[in-house]
Amino acid sequence: MLLTAKYVMPITSPFIEDGAVVVHGDKIVAVGPAAKLKAEYPDEEVRDFGLAAISPGFVDLHTHLRYTALRGLFEDMPYADWKRAVLRCEPFLSHGDWEDSAFLGALEAIASGITTLADITIPGSPVKAIHRSGLRGVVYREVITMRPENVGDAMEEALADIERWKERTADTDRLTYGLAGGPIYSTHPKVYKAIAEHVGSSDMPVAMHLAGSREEADFIRYGSSPFSVHASQGSSFDMEMPPWLPAGVSSVRYVYNWDILDVPNMLVVHAVQVDETDIKILAQQNVAVAHCPRINAKLGMGFAPVNDMLEAGMTIGIGTDSPAAVDTTDMLDEMRVGLMINRAVNAGRHRGMTGEKMLRMGTIDAAKALRMDHLIGSLEPGKKADIIAVDLHNSHQNPTSDPASAVIYTANQDNVMWTMVDGRVLYDNFVHVSGLQRDKIVDTAREIRSRIRHGMNDETLYRQILKRLEEDASDRLKR
Incomplete structure (x- = not known):
């Protein structure tokens, strides 16, 4: 896979305008100008993020x-x-x-x-x-x-x-x-x-x-x-x-x-x-x-x-x-x-x-x-393919000559558009693709917060739960 974007930020070396990263399996194999890497890897599937910054995760x-x-x-x-x-x-x-x-x-x-x-x-x-x-x-x-x-x-x-x-x-x-x-x-x-x-x-x-x-x-x-x-x-x-x-x-x-x-x-x-x-x-x-x-x-x-x-x-x-x-x-x-x-x-x-x-x-x-x-921690050949892309279309610094500044000063989690770990895409075009049931997990979290608010306002219920936990702990010690 060949990833391209307006900016590639290797972190340990200067950023690359119109850059690319080549990934094979779980490893990064090349980082450099997009035109050069496209010529060297003509058969790679290309994923272009456009006006974005590719960064290590x-x-x-x-x-x-x-x-x-x-x-x-x-x-x-x-x-x-x-x-x-x-x-x-x-x-x-x-x-x-x-x-x-x-x-x-x-x-x-x-x-x-x-x-x-x-x-x-x-x-x-x-x-x-x-x-x-x-x-x-x-x-x-x-x-x-x-x-x-x-x-x-x-x-x-x-x-x-x-x-x-x-x-x-x-x-x-x-x-x-x-x-x-x-x-x-x-x-x-x-x-x-x-x-x-x-x-x-x-x-x-x-x-x-x-x-x-x-x-x-x-x-x-x-x-x-x-x-x-x-x-x-x-x-x-x-x-x-x-x-x-x-x-x-x-x-x-x-x-x-x-x-x-x-x-x-x-x-x-x-x-x-x-x-x-x-x-x-x-x-x-x-x-x-x-x-x-x-x-x-x-x-x-x-x-x-x-x-x-x-x-x-x-x-x-x-x-x-x-x-x-x-x-x-x-x-x-x-x-x-x-x-x-x-x-x-x-x-x-x-x-x-x-x-x-x-x-x-x-x-x-x-x-x-x-x-x-x-x-x-950086985009270098031989390192793990832990890579993200940050959308810069809505950056208040757009156009920019300093992608690091644009990312740090004007981006937040809503601008992260793509996440890869170990060569596996987990988040694509702002959508989770890891297989976890996000909506169900969010609903459960809301129910947990409601239960805590109710329970902490009920002192009798709280004491009952605490007593049960202490009894369980005592039983474990006896065993």
Whole structure:
């Protein structure tokens, strides 16, 4: 197949006007001027996108697919209150609900030009959604427990889940699995030590949410914070101050002391509440960062010092994070918001943050953060055919001499017209062709939101459901 468009953006080399990409099977075999490649490959089927930009698919460095159906439920809340509300609604969703919610997230990712995503989860719903939808993904199984005596069991359960997931997706190489340390306000630090010991010097992916909010930072450093989180024991969604806190240090230095930052393939999500010393530690440990500007702004978490981290030599990619907060899985919106806020907080000193750099952070830099830049993130011969086309007919910059600027500043998910993953077309002319039943999935998501709104307003029903879940958990422990 020979793909042509007004612009081809390889990312790692200058854009090509009137360019083309040749795809054989699941690989890119050639990138260059359309006239030249048509002459070299005269028998190829030609797909011309016209006034559009062909780009590598976006790499969403952090998301939570299973929370897609929860969007619009908890607006205008600070981070700690929002987190508490999300956790409070979880009892109203069944296993099937979580799967349907994750499928909706996968469909929206495809329609917004995302071809690879990294998801932190405990249940396997994102695995099924990524696998069935045709996306590429890295799924991190999160390990959470507040009790040191339960760390071994929690690790065993996580590793057993990963083995099950591998068996269920053995028919493809599109999925990779790793471990995630739980948030530091709800996880015993011995979990981080256990993950580091298990991973050792292997390239197993590891991730964790870290230094995302002022509430977390104060909780660790001072032992004083409005943070209320779920505890695996009890129904109040609050927890007492653990005996090992306050630690008197930053979040980064706290986990650094427990060795998890020593693993070779480490991804930190957020890194908002970090100082110069923290950045030096992260850079020294070759830790990559998933920058999630929309959720950081919407929940009042702050803005990561991206420019300082880049100057320290760190790898930073873009993540859309939880749809329960940002409402859409839209990498173009994420990149644009990230660029605008970066300009605002660095008034008078852009320090090289441009539309082109932000596009790199959503493609090749995010791929590098996942240690997958040899496979994806740019249009180069030999790489996987993860390719998208963005319609520029309605761009306010049309005509343009800078397609990267036109895409970043004026496009959104509604302008993505075509998505291919691993050489398979999943989205064509603004229509899903992956085989998933989009309308049914959307209707289910609406029903889930209605049920949650009703249930959370009925305190008696909520307590009944919570009691049943606690009884189920108690029965599992007895077994």
